[in-house]
Amino acid sequence: MLFHVNYDIAGTSVIAPQDSTRWRKYAGRDVIPLWVADMDFPTAPAVVEALQQRVAEGLFGYGHPWPSLIESVVAHCAHEYQWAIDPDWLVWLPGLVPGLHLACRSVGQPGDGVFTATPIYPPFLSVPADSGRRLLSMPLIQDEMDGMSGWAWDFAATDALMKAARLFLLCHPHNPVGRAWREDELWQLAALAEKHDLVVCSDEIHCDLTLTGRHRPFATLSPEIAARTITLMAPSKTFNIAGLGCSFAIIPNAELRRNFRAAAHGIVPHVNVLGLAACEAAYRHGAAWRATLLDTLRSNAARVEQVINGLPGLSMTRVEATFLAWIDCREMGIERPAAFFEQAGVGLSDGIDFGPGREYARFIRLNFGTKRTLLDAALARMVEACTTN
Numbered sequence: 001m002l003f004h005v006n007y008d009i010a011g012t013s014v015i016a017p018q019d020s021t022r023w024r025k026y027a028g029r030d031v032i033p034l035w036v037a038d039m040d041f042p043t044a045p046a047v048v049e050a051l052q053q054r055v056a057e058g059l060f061g062y063g064h065p066w067p068s069l070i071e072s073v074v075a076h077c078a079h080e081y082q083w084a085i086d087p088d089w090l091v092w093l094p095g096l097v098p099g100l101h102l103a104c105r106s107v108g109q110p111g112d113g114v115f116t117a118t119p120i121y122p123p124f125l126s127v128p129a130d131s132g133r134r135l136l137s138m139p140l141i142q143d144e145m146d147g148m149s150g151w152a153w154d155f156a157a158t159d160a161l162m163k164a165a166r167l168f169l170l171c172h173p174h175n176p177v178g179r180a181w182r183e184d185e186l187w188q189l190a191a192l193a194e195k196h197d198l199v200v201c202s203d204e205i206h207c208d209l210t211l212t213g214r215h216r217p218f219a220t221l222s223p224e225i226a227a228r229t230i231t232l233m234a235p236s237k238t239f240n241i242a243g244l245g246c247s248f249a250i251i252p253n254a255e256l257r258r259n260f261r262a263a264a265h266g267i268v269p270h271v272n273v274l275g276l277a278a279c280e281a282a283y284r285h286g287a288a289w290r291a292t293l294l295d296t297l298r299s300n301a302a303r304v305e306q307v308i309n310g311l312p313g314l315s316m317t318r319v320e321a322t323f324l325a326w327i328d329c330r331e332m333g334i335e336r337p338a339a340f341f342e343q344a345g346v347g348l349s350d351g352i353d354f355g356p357g358r359e360y361a362r363f364i365r366l367n368f369g370t371k372r373t374l375l376d377a378a379l380a381r382m383v384e385a386c387t388t389n
């Protein structure tokens, strides 16, 4: 059985799993795929070893989280975020997106408003309506931060729109703009959530991919904030194991947790046993691998920023977290930059999917979680396309 496909691209031979969504999209075409958010780096050796041992057992019945796995999550939160979580607060999930759905379905009533800020990871825009709720979205603004432009909250507009909401879907760190929200920003959001009595669902899937500073979980601001917060986390993005489908919600408030579990009942499957095994190994033994990964991502982010900000008509702000760059092409004078760069041999995410209407049609998102040779080849293609057109 063949599990891998050899892609010959930009003079580089790349071996990717045959089931890779990202690579399959452009199979047989000379397009470097820097769209969907997974990376080209094999996961930590300790994770592979744990999976090999688990597979060798040959038994794959229904799984149930076990004490040392739960302890690894508790220890991870304590060590990384000084957050003492009670094992009872954990609800295991096969993905973060199901967690967004469950938050929408378990808070308030059909027709209630769900607030979020754009541009945003596309499911944040579709999940409220899919769950019988009403989306209330507001654009982030570009502001001066530390001498350069950065994406920020319009707190007055947030205040006004939150009035009509019951739930706040927060993306922290934020995909696609790459902001790791500062503590003062989190406090302002928390004050507004309290003022309008909102439940907050804080998607922190990228929390372990903070490239500058430290991540502060929203729920750790205060016990009162913890009591109104559903935190979603996973080892999936950090350790490149999204295909194993293992994540969890942390819900200190017993009533919110009960309603969340009730919404999942009979619909959301158990987490698969390989995902659980990978999770424990990642949190227990992945620290050194993650540190090396973060160095690579910091270096790639700097390279992308240098090239993009050197091109006429393109600009981006600093990536503080994630392996994604949100690129503003509005000055380029091209209607659909994603199609333009695809034509030039680079497959990016189309900004149009990250907000209402056509608001972000002239933005693109570039995934730099790849080998430097491939990233450099993609950037060279973008430079060539911009300078010859």
Ligand SMILES: Cc1ncc(COP(=O)(O)O)c(C=O)c1O
Pocket (backbone or CB within 6 Å): 037, 094, 095, 096, 097, 098, 121, 171, 175, 203, 205, 234, 236, 242, 247
């Ligand atoms: C902010 C955010 N939430 C959730 C997800 C997807 O989570 P899952 O694959 O676990 O459903 C992604 C994937 O890119 C993401 O960026």
